[in-house]
Amino acid sequence: MKKDINLTINGREVSVQAEPRTLLIHLLRDDLDITGPHIGCDTTHCGACTVDVDGRSVKACTFFAAQVDGANITTIEGIADDDGTLHAIQAAFMEKHGLQCGFCTPGMITRAYRLLKENPNPTEEEIRWGISGNLCRCTGYQNIVLAIRHAAETINAKEAAE
Amino acid sequence: MIPGSFEYHRPQSKAEAFSLLEKFGDEGRILAGGHSLIPMMKLRMAVPENIIDIQSLADLKGISISSNTIEIGALTTQYEIIHSKELEAVCPILKEAALLIADPQIRYCGTIGGNVANGDPGNDMPALMQCLNAKYIMENASGEREVSAREFYHAAYFTALEEGEIVTKISIPVPASSSGYAYEKMKRKVGDYATAASAVLLTLNGNECISASIALTNVADIPLFAEEASSMLIGAPLGNRGANAEDVINKAIESLEAICEPASDARGSAEYRTKMAGQMTRQAINSALSRAQS
Numbered sequence: 402m403k404k405d406i407n408l409t410i411n412g413r414e415v416s417v418q419a420e421p422r423t424l425l426i427h428l429l430r431d432d433l434d435i436t437g438p439h440i441g442c443d444t445t446h447c448g449a450c451t452v453d454v455d456g457r458s459v460k461a462c463t464f465f466a467a468q469v470d471g472a473n474i475t476t477i478e479g480i481a482d483d484d485g486t487l488h489a490i491q492a493a494f495m496e497k498h499g500l501q502c503g504f505c506t507p508g509m510i511t512r513a514y515r516l517l518k519e520n521p522n523p524t525e526e527e528i529r530w531g532i533s534g535n536l537c538r539c540t541g542y543q544n545i546v547l548a549i550r551h552a553a554e555t556i557n558a559k560e561a562a563e
Numbered sequence: 564m565i566p567g568s569f570e571y572h573r574p575q576s577k578a579e580a581f582s583l584l585e586k587f588g589d590e591g592r593i594l595a596g597g598h599s600l601i602p603m604m605k606l607r608m609a610v611p612e613n614i615i616d617i618q619s620l621a622d623l624k625g626i627s628i629s630s631n632t633i634e635i636g637a638l639t640t641q642y643e644i645i646h647s648k649e650l651e652a653v654c655p656i657l658k659e660a661a662l663l664i665a666d667p668q669i670r671y672c673g674t675i676g677g678n679v680a681n682g683d684p685g686n687d688m689p690a691l692m693q694c695l696n697a698k699y700i701m702e703n704a705s706g707e708r709e710v711s712a713r714e715f716y717h718a719a720y721f722t723a724l725e726e727g728e729i730v731t732k733i734s735i736p737v738p739a740s741s742s743g744y745a746y747e748k749m750k751r752k753v754g755d756y757a758t759a760a761s762a763v764l765l766t767l768n769g770n771e772c773i774s775a776s777i778a779l780t781n782v783a784d785i786p787l788f789a790e791e792a793s794s795m796l797i798g799a800p801l802g803n804r805g806a807n808a809e810d811v812i813n814k815a816i817e818s819l820e821a822i823c824e825p826a827s828d829a830r831g832s833a834e835y836r837t838k839m840a841g842q843m844t845r846q847a848i849n850s851a852l853s854r855a856q857s
């Protein structure tokens with residue numbers, strides 16, 4: 402039986418009906434047309450479905466929709482400014498070529514978003530451990546790590562100037 | 564992969580959770596972080612008709628530390644354990660082990676209560692709790708009782724937890740501040756369960772080892788407290804690695820390998836995994852000795 406689920410997604414209040422067994426990733430993609438979070442492995446390994454739930458990076462393939470009733474969720478769609486200006490992490494992934502096929506990128510950026518909130522000035526090693534729940538099969542991670550490091554510098558420089 | 568249908572319940576109090584558990588019996592399952600149960604449900608290896616999501620039970624959250632005892636609410640996540648400075652100050656092995664569990668996203672969700680109560684031999688916290696001589700506090704509608712981590716595990720997924728009970732709290736004796744500790748885990752990649760892992764806690768008086776406790780992860784269908792190997796270290800002059808120290812450690816490791824009964828699987832043959840349990844223990848003893856203050 403479907404039940405009401407109320408969420409805030411990317412700053413917008415949403416009310417949707419879903420079966421309790423509906424996985425969060427399916428609620429987002431199929432019911433709400435939020436298709437940035439990807440389904441990669443569907444087994445909690447790859448991190449392509451990473452979204453931010455109440456300040457935690459989580460894998461949306463391993464959450465029931467019912468569990469996030471009342472939660473505040475940010476997906477890759479909510480990371481840029483409303484006017485379309487890219488977030489510093491998104492800009493850094495472009496500038497440092499932190500992607501090839503792009504499939505893992507929404508998860509990588511959403512994870513990096515939380516990582517930099519918690520640790521604004523991470524070392525390379527901290528970045529590598531911080532994204533160890535996100536797999537990329539193209540890049541060898543080098544440019545992803547460079548991009549996150551570059552984003553941290555951009556954000557810190559901007560905050561220092563303010 | 565879509566799990567089977569179920570009814571979802573989110574109790575707002577322990578009393579409500581107990582009454583739901585009583586009502587549904589073996590057709591109800593507790594959901595905490597969900598990162599053991601949901602994958603099992605997606606594979607349809609678990610098909611509970613009722614999910615009792617205990618995320619709102621504030622009584623089951625938080626860490627409190629007194630001079631003798633650490634109490635960790637069952638819903639405390641691995642992330643919270645890693646980031647608690649207070650916990651790190653009195654029992655740093657908890658952070659060391661938690662950092663080796665799964666990956667960052669999973670650690671935001673996975674709880675210590677779920678990790679110890681599920682009875683999965685691959686979980687890391689059970690052996691660590693045996694090493695630290697922790698107790699699990701279990702409650703139902705009529706009260707609470709406690710069971711030692713060393714007595715809790717009967718077989719894979721079979722534990723002392725009775726139907727209708729919830730593990731609500733973990734109670735750990737504060738280790739001596741001079742003690743040395745280490746959790747050493749061999750795994751194939753981030754996120755993997757252990758090929759073998761070993762938790763060691765010991766204290767020195769001068770060079771003499773005066774207490775020692777070793778427990779092993781994922782080398783039997785339950786976590787193993789290596790009682791005999793632990794006691795073999797006590798009284799030995801381990802501190803300066805002098806005299807017969809190496810001999811004592813070798814014999815203790817032999818004794819510990821003798822109680823290992825791992826499965827032969829993708830992580831290696833039973834023989835290999837047994838030897839790795841010995842090797843992880845050797846590394847953990849060495850690291851613990853270097854950290855212990857005599």
